[in-house]
Amino acid sequence: MTPLITVNNLCMDFDGKRVLKNISFEIGEGEVLGIIGRSGAGKTVLMHLLRGVEQPPTSGKIIYHIAACDSCMYICMGSAAKKKKCPECGGKLVAKDVDFWDEKNEEIKRHIMKRTAIMFQRTFALYGNDRVIENVLHALDDINYPAEKAINRAADLLDEVRLSHRMMHIARDLSGGEKQRVVLARQLAKNPFLLFADEPTGTLDPETAHLVHSMLTNAAKSNTMGMVVTSHFSQVIEEVADRAMLLVDGEIAKLGSPTEVIEEFMKDFVDEEEYEPPSLGENVLIARDVYKRYISVDRGVVRAVNGVTFNVAEKEIFGIIGKSGAGKTTLSRIISGIIEPTSGEMIIRIGEE
Ligand SMILES: Nc1ncnc2c1ncn2[C@@H]1O[C@H](COP(=O)(O)OP(=O)(O)OP(=O)(O)O)[C@@H](O)[C@H]1O
Numbered sequence: 370m371t372p373l374i375t376v377n378n379l380c381m382d383f384d385g386k387r388v389l390k391n392i393s394f395e396i397g398e399g400e401v402l403g404i405i406g407r408s409g410a411g412k413t414v415l416m417h418l419l420r421g422v423e424q425p426p427t428s429g430k431i432i433y434h435i436a437a438c439d440s441c442m443y444i445c446m447g448s449a450a451k452k453k454k455c456p457e458c459g460g461k462l463v464a465k466d467v468d469f470w471d472e473k474n475e476e477i478k479r480h481i482m483k484r485t486a487i488m489f490q491r492t493f494a495l496y497g498n499d500r501v502i503e504n505v506l507h508a509l510d511d512i513n514y515p516a517e518k519a520i521n522r523a524a525d526l527l528d529e530v531r532l533s534h535r536m537m538h539i540a541r542d543l544s545g546g547e548k549q550r551v552v553l554a555r556q557l558a559k560n561p562f563l564l565f566a567d568e569p570t571g572t573l574d575p576e577t578a579h580l581v582h583s584m585l586t587n588a589a590k591s592n593t594m595g596m597v598v599t600s601h602f603s604q605v606i607e608e609v610a611d612r613a614m615l616l617v618d619g620e621i622a623k624l625g626s627p628t629e630v631i632e633e634f635m636k637d638f639v640d641e642e643e644y645e646p647p648s649l650g651e652n653v654l655i656a657r658d659v660y661k662r663y664i665s666v667d668r669g670v671v672r673a674v675n676g677v678t679f680n681v682a683e684k685e686i687f688g689i690i691g692k693s694g695a696g697k698t699t700l701s702r703i704i705s706g707i708i709e710p711t712s713g714e715m716i717i718r719i720g721e722e
């Protein structure tokens with residue numbers, strides 16, 4: 370393995386509390402590293418430090434082993450220095466070990482960050498009112514991609530995340546899994562050598578998550594792109610990671626194959642609590658034949674909620690489960706009164722009425 374990043378004795382304190390404790394490891398070129406750990410273990414803090422955002426570490430170092438073009442400052446993985454030629458301008462590539470958080474490396478750090486990409490649980494990085502293709506075109510524009518070739522490149526990227534059939538749809542109207550794939554296409558537009566994904570599929574159902582995972586894996590393989598993926602779901606690590614790390618209270622509890630790391634993670638996962646169902650009261654919510662239809666220029670009639678009937682009683686905890694795009698959010702909005710159903714009744718008891 371040719372290391373891309375070396376992390377050395379990294380520590381991070383917040384208000385005197387140590388949340389990352391002497392973290393040392395390496396990430397190889399093109400490697401997919403999965404970081405698993407419970408909520409609060411320090412996954413996101415570590416990810417921020419690796420990406421170079423927020424505050425610098427309290428102590429320790431992150432070294433990027435890269436190759437930088439001596440004329441245009443384009444950054445490649447370290448091993449590219451052997452090829453010697455910059456793919457952007459034909460200049461000379463020079464291998465460098467960059468102490469990422471050292472203030473005097475501020476400028477090269479910015480150039481490195483341009484070649485890394487991000488993906489988070491919430492798909493905030495989208496222009497909701499714009500079409501899918503426009504979203505990808507914006508991303509290409511951001512990196513000054515030649516305008517005359519941009520349309521073709523955008524179409525290829527959408528093909529890669531298998532969203533060609535949604536090209537002309539408004540981004541806001543897509544399901545969660547589809548939105549996340551537009552985000553991925555936008556990030557791939559940057560032609561990154563490393564992608565940081567913090568809980569990228571945390572809000573998706575297992576099947577949709579699986580789809581997004583396979584796109585991540587394909588993208589990594591076909592673009593020789595490394596990835597750092599965090600999650601507290603073992604499915605993510607199982608499906609995408611070459612190697613995994615278990616973080617427990619800011620320490621590396623295990624570093625190894627995904628299978629052994631997940632096994633360790635699951636060890637202290639015992640569910641012994643006795644559950645006693647409460648006695649339920651009267652109905653507080655009655656939904657009768659609730660429909661919500663949208664008319665969309667692109668998709669015609671969208672049946673977001675399609676004849677739903679159920680009751681919820683006092684003290685009852687009622688769960689709504691369904692695949693991405695099944696209508697959960699629309700139904701929740703109808704229940705909370707944010708939107709009106711197209712037809713049907715949603716009766717809610719407030720106080721004694
Ligand atoms: N900016 C900050 N200021 C103070 N404390 C912070 C800050 N960021 C994180 N922490 C603390 O650092 C610890 C690790 O948080 P982190 O967000 O990295 O956990 P995580 O593993 O990503 O959890 P989750 O799975 O919930 O996303 C927590 O105790 C958190 O409260």
Ligand SMILES: [Mg+2]
Pocket residue numbers: 412413414567
């Ligand atoms: Mg987190």
